[in-house]
Amino acid sequence: MIKQTRDPAASASRKQADPPKFSKADFGGEQKVIQKLEAQKNAVKPSQQLLSRIIAQLSVEEQPQSFGPFYKETSVFTWVRFALPVVAVVLVAAVFVGTRFAGQTPLPVPAQNSGQQGIAQFETPVIEQPLSIAAIETEQKQIDQGPIYEDFFADEKQMQEIETTLAGF
Amino acid sequence: MKTPEELKELVQQAKYGDSGAFSSLYDFYLTPIFRFIYFRVRSKEDAEDLTQHVFVKAWGALGDFEQEGKSFSAWLYRIARNTTIDYWRKKKSTPLDPASPIFHNKQDVHPNPGELAEQKEEAEHIRQALHILNEDQQTIVTLKFIEGLSNAEISAIVGKSEGAIRQAQSRGLKVLRLHFKENNII
Numbered sequence: 120m121i122k123q124t125r126d127p128a129a130s131a132s133r134k135q136a137d138p139p140k141f142s143k144a145d146f147g148g149e150q151k152v153i154q155k156l157e158a159q160k161n162a163v164k165p166s167q168q169l170l171s172r173i174i175a176q177l178s179v180e181e182q183p184q185s186f187g188p189f190y191k192e193t194s195v196f197t198w199v200r201f202a203l204p205v206v207a208v209v210l211v212a213a214v215f216v217g218t219r220f221a222g223q224t225p226l227p228v229p230a231q232n233s234g235q236q237g238i239a240q241f242e243t244p245v246i247e248q249p250l251s252i253a254a255i256e257t258e259q260k261q262i263d264q265g266p267i268y269e270d271f272f273a274d275e276k277q278m279q280e281i282e283t284t285l286a287g288f
Numbered sequence: 289m290k291t292p293e294e295l296k297e298l299v300q301q302a303k304y305g306d307s308g309a310f311s312s313l314y315d316f317y318l319t320p321i322f323r324f325i326y327f328r329v330r331s332k333e334d335a336e337d338l339t340q341h342v343f344v345k346a347w348g349a350l351g352d353f354e355q356e357g358k359s360f361s362a363w364l365y366r367i368a369r370n371t372t373i374d375y376w377r378k379k380k381s382t383p384l385d386p387a388s389p390i391f392h393n394k395q396d397v398h399p400n401p402g403e404l405a406e407q408k409e410e411a412e413h414i415r416q417a418l419h420i421l422n423e424d425q426q427t428i429v430t431l432k433f434i435e436g437l438s439n440a441e442i443s444a445i446v447g448k449s450e451g452a453i454r455q456a457q458s459r460g461l462k463v464l465r466l467h468f469k470e471n472n473i474i
Contacts, residue, residue, distance in 0.1 A: 148465045148469070148474065149461045149462070149465050151465075151468070151474040152461050152464045152465050152468060152474065153433050153461065155410070155414060155468070155473070155474065156414065156429065156433035156434050156464075157433055157434070157436075158410075159323070159327070159410075159411055159414060159434050160323070160434055160435070160436065162407045162410075162411050163322075163323045163326050163327075163411055164319055164322070164323075165318060165319060165322040165335075165336060165339060166332075166336065168336075169318070169322065169336045169339060169340065170314075170315075170318060172336075172340055173314060173318070173339075173340050173343050173344075174311065176340060176344055177307070177310070177311075177343070177344065177347055178307075180344055180347060180348070
């Protein structure tokens with residue numbers, strides 16, 4: 120194994136050749152740069168016309184601030200920001216009402232004897248109240264006597280005309 | 289010179305549509321904003337156009353500016369910085385014109401024509417030298433050494449830590465020193 124040793128003379132000469140990166144002289148140089156830059160503060164100014172130009176343009180520009188402290192509230196973003204919670208509340212209310220009263224509707228049940236095997240057929244059951252025989256007879260009687268007819272066509276002449284027309288058939 | 293409280297009050301009034309308060313604000317900030325832009329662009333004419341644009345933008349967006357814990361000047365400088373970045377994006381392909389006209393200021397504090405010419409020349413050299421720096425260094429060096437802002441204020445404008453600001457300043461100054469030496473400016 121070869122052991123590398125440092126040559127003190129070479130190291131010293133290298134140190135002399137590469138001076139440290141930051142020296143007092145460098146700092147002084149940067150101070151001069153800073154002074155040059157700082158001097159520009161009083162040297163550069165806009166022309167007098169610029170101020171008049173800005174005043175003229177601002178006077179014709181739309182003034183959004185004229186809405187006052189609530190100007191911000193007039194922006195589209197703010198309207199959306201206010202509208203979103205309202206929409207959310209309405210949606211939640213709708214879902215609540217929907218689920219609350221959904222239980223009162225009879226659920227669809229599988230139809231019996233659907234005629235098709237393997238496919239579930241659903242139908243909503245229709246609840247019918249069967250009429251009694253007495254009720255059917257009363258209803259028929261009313262139809263035969265024609266009370267509705269008479270009530271509806273109060274004008275007798277008109278009724279006769281209709282009856283004549285119907286007799287023709 | 290206005291106190292920070294007075295400026296805050298003016299900003300509040302301007303926010304609620306008081307154009308008089310806003311005119312006091314641009315009276316106060318016109319020169320610093322113009323100067324900041326001037327060292328970042330090619331000509332005085334461009335700097336004036338962009339400065340005008342900055343104030344019109346600020347007037348339009350003032351309603352969205354929230355004062356709590358935020359500085360109006362930092363907000364304004366941010367608009368100015370973004371405006372110059374947009375300017376360079378548009379002009380990226382066009383080479384720099386070294387003979388751009390500068391200084392037609394009627395209100396200059398130095399009436400001596402010889403001195404004025406010397407100042408013009410130096411300002412032009414410095415402006416061209418600043419263009420060697422990258423965008424961050426340009427902004428930071430201009431705000432620190434020409435505008436005289438603190439590192440905390442610069443940090444609020446560029447959105448970087450104070451350590452990063454110090455580093456950019458140091459690097460920027462080194463580049464400028466070399467450039468000045470090469471061109472016998474210092």
